[in-house]
Amino acid sequence: MKFKSLFLKLWGIPIVLSIACTVGLLTALVGDDIWDVLSWLLLGSLPAIIVYYWIKSSNAFRRP
Amino acid sequence: MASLKSVKRWFWWHKWSSLICTIFLLLLCLTGLPLVFHEEIEHFDKKEDAHAAMSDEKASLDLILKNGLKVQPQKVTRFVFWDEEEPEAVYLSLSDSLMAPPDNFKILQMNAHTGQLAEQLKVDEGFMYIMLRLHTDLFAGIPGKLFMGLMGILFVIAIISGVVLYGPIMKKYDFGMIRNDRSSRLKWLDMHNLLGIVALVWTFVVGFTGVINTLSDVILGLWQQGQLAEMTAPYRDEKALNPDSLYSLDRAAETAIAAAPSMKLALVAMPGTAFTSKHHYAFFMRGNTPLTSRLLMPALIDAKTGKLTDMRSMPWYVNTLFLSEPLHFGDYGGLPLKIIWALLDIVTIIILITGLYLWISRLKANKAQIARLEQKQPVSFKKVLDHEI
Numbered sequence: 103m104k105f106k107s108l109f110l111k112l113w114g115i116p117i118v119l120s121i122a123c124t125v126g127l128l129t130a131l132v133g134d135d136i137w138d139v140l141s142w143l144l145l146g147s148l149p150a151i152i153v154y155y156w157i158k159s160s161n162a163f164r165r166p
Numbered sequence: 167m168a169s170l171k172s173v174k175r176w177f178w179w180h181k182w183s184s185l186i187c188t189i190f191l192l193l194l195c196l197t198g199l200p201l202v203f204h205e206e207i208e209h210f211d212k213k214e215d216a217h218a219a220m221s222d223e224k225a226s227l228d229l230i231l232k233n234g235l236k237v238q239p240q241k242v243t244r245f246v247f248w249d250e251e252e253p254e255a256v257y258l259s260l261s262d263s264l265m266a267p268p269d270n271f272k273i274l275q276m277n278a279h280t281g282q283l284a285e286q287l288k289v290d291e292g293f294m295y296i297m298l299r300l301h302t303d304l305f306a307g308i309p310g311k312l313f314m315g316l317m318g319i320l321f322v323i324a325i326i327s328g329v330v331l332y333g334p335i336m337k338k339y340d341f342g343m344i345r346n347d348r349s350s351r352l353k354w355l356d357m358h359n360l361l362g363i364v365a366l367v368w369t370f371v372v373g374f375t376g377v378i379n380t381l382s383d384v385i386l387g388l389w390q391q392g393q394l395a396e397m398t399a400p401y402r403d404e405k406a407l408n409p410d411s412l413y414s415l416d417r418a419a420e421t422a423i424a425a426a427p428s429m430k431l432a433l434v435a436m437p438g439t440a441f442t443s444k445h446h447y448a449f450f451m452r453g454n455t456p457l458t459s460r461l462l463m464p465a466l467i468d469a470k471t472g473k474l475t476d477m478r479s480m481p482w483y484v485n486t487l488f489l490s491e492p493l494h495f496g497d498y499g500g501l502p503l504k505i506i507w508a509l510l511d512i513v514t515i516i517i518l519i520t521g522l523y524l525w526i527s528r529l530k531a532n533k534a535q536i537a538r539l540e541q542k543q544p545v546s547f548k549k550v551l552d553h554e555i
Contacts, residue, residue, distance in 0.1 A: 112333060115341040116363045123367035130499030131492060132457050142502040148364050149509040151342075155360060159344035 122147060173334050180327035185525065187320035188518050194314070194376070195515045197301040202496055202507045204294055205251060225281030227256070227415040234258040234274050237283050242409065244271065247433040250452075250459065254278050257287075264438040308383050315380030321373045328362050335359060351527045358520040365513045372510075375490035385487045389480065390440065397466055397476045398443035406444040407437055413472040415447065422449035422465045425474050429453055432462055437469045445469060456498065460488050 126144030129137040200207060231243055238260050245259040258274040273287040289295065303310035336343075336359060344356040362369075419431060429451035435441035442448035447469050450462040462484075465477040480488075492498035496507030 111340075112336060116332070116366070119364055120367045127367070127371055127493065130456070130503055131460075131489075132455075134456055137456075138499045138503070141499050142506065145368070145503070145506045145510075148368065149506070149513065152361060152364055152513060155342035155344060156357075158342070159346045159356075162346065 119148065119151070173331065176327045176330045180324055180331055181525065183320040183327065184324035184518075184521055187317040187324065188522055190314065190317040191321055192515065192518050194301060194317075195511050195518065197297045199508055199511055200294065200297050201301055202504050202511065204298075205497070206501070206504075207294060224278055225256075225276075227419060229281040230256055230258070230276045231415060233281055233283060234260060234276060237274060237286070238272060241272070243436055244439045245433055245435055246415070248431055250430075255284060264436075268440070302380075311380045311383065315377045318373055318377035318380065322370065322377065325362075325366065325370050325373065329366060332359060332363050351524065351531075354520045354523055354527075358517060358524060361513050361517045361520070365510055365517070368510045369514055369517075371493055372496075375494040378487060378490040379494055382487055385483055389484050393478065393481055393484075394441065394464075397464070397478065398446065400475075401443045401445040404443075404445045407469055409437075412437065412469045413447075413467075418447050418467040418469070418472055419449065421467055421472060421474050422447075422451065422477075425465055425477055426451050426463060429463065430459075442466065446475065457489075460492055460498075461485050462488065 122144045126141045129144070130141035227246065231246070234243055235241070241260040241262060242264055243258050244261050244264060247257045247259070249255060249257065252275075254277065256276045256278045258276060259271045260274060261271045271289075273289050274283060275285040275287055276282065277284045299305050303314065306313070335355075342360055344360065345352045415434070419434070423429070423431070431449060432452040433450040435448040435450070437446055438444045441450075441464075443466070445468060446466040449465045449467060451465060452459045452462055461480065463477065463479055466475045467473070468475050479485075496504055
C-alpha cells in the first residue's frame with residue numbers, strides 16, 4: 103500500500119502526461135476536425151503545465 | 167530500488183549519449199523551428215492568386231507533359247506529382263536523363279486548369295533550402311543523413327536514461343518542484359528534470375521518427391529491390407519504350423483511378439525511372455482519410471497497352487517511413503499543431519542547454535573540489551571522481 107502511493111506520487115503525473123501526449127499525437131493522425139481539436143488540447147497541455155510550474159516557483163520565491 | 171551502482175551506470179549513459187549529440191541536436195532544433203512552418207513561410211513569399219480557380223475543368227496530363235518539355239526542351243520528365251495543399255497545381259520533375267542522379271532535377275509548377283507553366287520552382291537555394299540541408303544531411307548527402315540518424319539514436323538513449331534517472335532524483339520531491347531559492351545549479355537541474363519528463367513522449371516520438379526518416383534512402387532501396395522488383399519481374403527483359411510513343415498518360419490515369427476509386431493520384435513515375443520498370447507508368451495513389459492519405463499504393467500501368475498489370479499495398483517498412491513523416495514534421499493537424507510543435511521544440515532547446523550547463527557546472531565543481539583536496543592532502547583523482555554522482 104505504502105509502496106503503491108510512493109510510486110504514484112513519483113510517477114503519477116508523468117504517466118498521465120505521457121498518455122495524454124500519446125493520445126494527442128495519434129488523434130490528429132486518425133481524424134480531422136474534432137480530433138484535431140482534441141489533439142491541440144492534449145498536446146497544448148504540456149507547454150501549459152511547464153509554464154504553470156515555472157510561474158508557481160518564481161512566485162513562491164518572490165514571496166517574503 | 168535502484169542501487170547506487172546502477173544509477174551510476176545510467177548516469178554514465180545519460181552523460182555521454184547527450185554530450186555527443188547535444189551540439190547536433192541544438193542544430194536540429196534551431197533549423198527545425200522554421201521548417202515546421204515551411205508551408206506558411208513559402209506562401210508568405212509568394213503572392214496569392216486568389217482567383218486562380220477559374221473552373222473545375224482539368225487540363226490534360228499529356229498536354230501538361232508536352233508544355234513542360236517546351237519550357238525545358240533538353241530535359242526528360244521523370245515524375246509528375248500533386249500536392250494536396252495545392253489543388254490548382256500539377257508538378258513536373260525534369261532531369262537531364264532518365265538515369266541521372268537523384269539530385270539532378272528541376273521542378274515546374276503547372277496550372278492544373280490551363281496546363282500552362284505557372285512557375286519554375288527554385289528548390290535548391292534560399293533560406294529554407296539551407297535550413298533543410300542543415301537539418302537533414304549537413305550538405306553531405308546520404309552519409310550525412312545517416313550520421314544525423316546516429317545522433318538521433320544517441321538522443322533517444324539520452325531520453326531513456328534520463329527517465330530512469332528521474333526516479334532516484336525525484337524520489338523525495340514533489341512533481342514540478344523548482345528550487346528557485348538555492349544555487350542556480352539546483353534551479354537548472356529541477357528545470358531540466360521538469361521539462362524533460364513533461365516533454366518526454368514528444369521528444370521520444372520526434373527523435374525516433376527522425377531516425378527513421380534518415381533511413382529513407384535505405385528503405386526505398388529495399389522496396390526497389392523487393393516489392394518493385396517482384397511487380398516488374400515479368401517485364402525485366404523487355405526493351406525500353408520509345409518516349410514519344412507512350413500510351414496516353416490521361417487514359418492510364420483513368421485506368422489507375424478506376425482500379426482504386428476511393429484514392430487520389432499522388433505521383434506518377436515515368437517509364438525507365440527508379441520507381442518503376444522501363445515498361446510501366448507507376449501511379450502512386452494516396453487514400454482519402456488523414457491516416458491513409460499518408461500511405462501510397464503503387465499501380466503499374468503498361469505504358470504500351472494501357473493495361474493495369476499490378477497494384478499492391480506497400481510493405482510495412484515503407485508504411486512505417488510514410489507514417490514517420492507527419493509524426494516528425496507535425497504537419498497533420500493544422501496551424502495550432504505546428505505552434506505546439508514549435509513550443510515543444512523550444513522546450514527541447516532549453517533541456518539541451520540546461521543539460522550542457524549542468525555538465526559544465528559539475529565539471530567546475532569537481533575541479534574546485536580537487537583543488538581544495540589537493541591543498542589539504544594528496545588524494546587520488548579516482549577517489550574524487552568516484553564521488554561524481
